[in-house]
Amino acid sequence: MAAKALLKTFMRPRDADAIRADIAAIDAAEAARAQAAVEAAARRQELVIEGDVAALEAHDGRVRRLGMESEVATAKRARLVEELETARAADEQARRRALYEKGLRASRAAAKLRTEDYARLAAQIAAVLEQIESHREAIRTANAALPDGAAPVFDPEAAMHEPPRPPVPIKSRRRTFRDGPNGVVEEVWQEHEFTLDHGHNGVPRPALAEAVMLPGTSYRAVPFWPQLAK
Template identity: 40%
Template sequence: MLATIRKMLTSAPHAPPSAATIAAAIDHLDVKMVEARAALAAADDRRADAVLLGDAAAADVRQTITALAENLTDLTAARDRLVERLASARAAEAEVERQARYDAAKAAAEAASKALRSKYTPAIATLRSLLRQLETAQALAEAANADLPEGAAPIGDPEIAVRGIPWQHAEVISETKVERWVQSGGDPRFPVSIEDEAKLKVTGTDRAVMMVQRPIGGGSVEHTSIPYERVKLIEIVKRPGVGGQVAPQMRDLHLPGLRLSDGTYSPPGYFAGHAAIIALLDEAERPVSAAAAAVNAPEPVTEYRAVPIEASATRDRFELSLPATAEAA
């Protein structure tokens, strides 16, 4: 009966069955135990009839019941052992998964550290060089704009030209002659909307009124009419002007070196001049001396702890462990 289960659990050397295989074996074993219990119940049900038929028949049934009971005991014991192995297999597989995640994370961390060591310093050097170039160009542009040649257009900020939105003047898209209703004596720039024209009641040529309600106090309202007239207008469709917008500037970046002791460029403030920023870049790029880069080792310290000594018949105490020089003193 256990041959199928034994076959399910047979595996190559050093490759124990998986948790899924053991679970399947337990399911198969559960089916066999149900069958065994049913067979044992049927045999026990035949016991009384066998006794009435004679000693030989009764002996055969008792032998069958004993064999079935032993088989059920064996199946129960086997199932209990498989449950233990299932728990161990699941724990082992979970550990394999944890180890795999750990190995992958460790490899990713080592790769990131390697990339940082090889790529960070050149990247920072590139950004600092770019910032230096921008600041120099902006300083030259400001100086040139302060004394422009005749007819020359001012030079725009080189960073805003790439990373910002330059000033855009208003643009007229179309101009069309139209006829619209306007309140009599009102501002022609604000004609009645197309939706509200349905509320107008035409009273004559190019004349109309709109009935409205006005509160007069005490919860009462009065109905009044507002006169409108139809006039000729020029409908102008245009794209409004947009002021220049600037992304965070390069000068606002914090550009530390790779190591703690390396030079660092930090933003000097919004109103800092170009010369001040270039001076900060010079300072950040200046090689750090070996003495400044060295990390001082901490001085050794002395600590004490109480240690137990063997208890005597009359006392149980702790003695303080002191340095040899102190004991000698």
């Protein structure tokens, strides 16, 4: 079991950050080799002039090794770039998988809220609205046949109607300019009067029973409110 776990650790794909670090190390080493190659070219000319064949041979050996190291590094870098693309794709799939799992949990939670919490609360609200409508019917019946001298029974739904606000007269001064004598522009202040309309003209608002809509928990389910005729 320990051997299998160790093998899985070595076979596990590396993450993108680790691969980028390896690519950066290769690039840094390649930059150093490039600089060394420039210096080696200048040094070789000196060795030729000096006539030291052994030193020239050793120098050329080091230059060839630099070339081989660069060739190996280029191939390794190409493999790392491919590995990086694979790691990026795996990271993207992991990100999408996490979002997908989150969506699945949200779907289950929403379904539970809809079929349990919403259904319970909607049924309670529908019962309240039914009672309000029953009371309103009693109020309408009483107001339709008031005893002599009795004031109309107050309908609480009247609180939904906003009383009108009267317009407010406003005076203001406006600065304008006009051509004066001799082509001189003059500043003129003019007084204006206008009426500020709040836009509230006592428009009735719908009663609660008319404004509220509580659909069922599915497309074909009977709505909680408004209730269908019995």
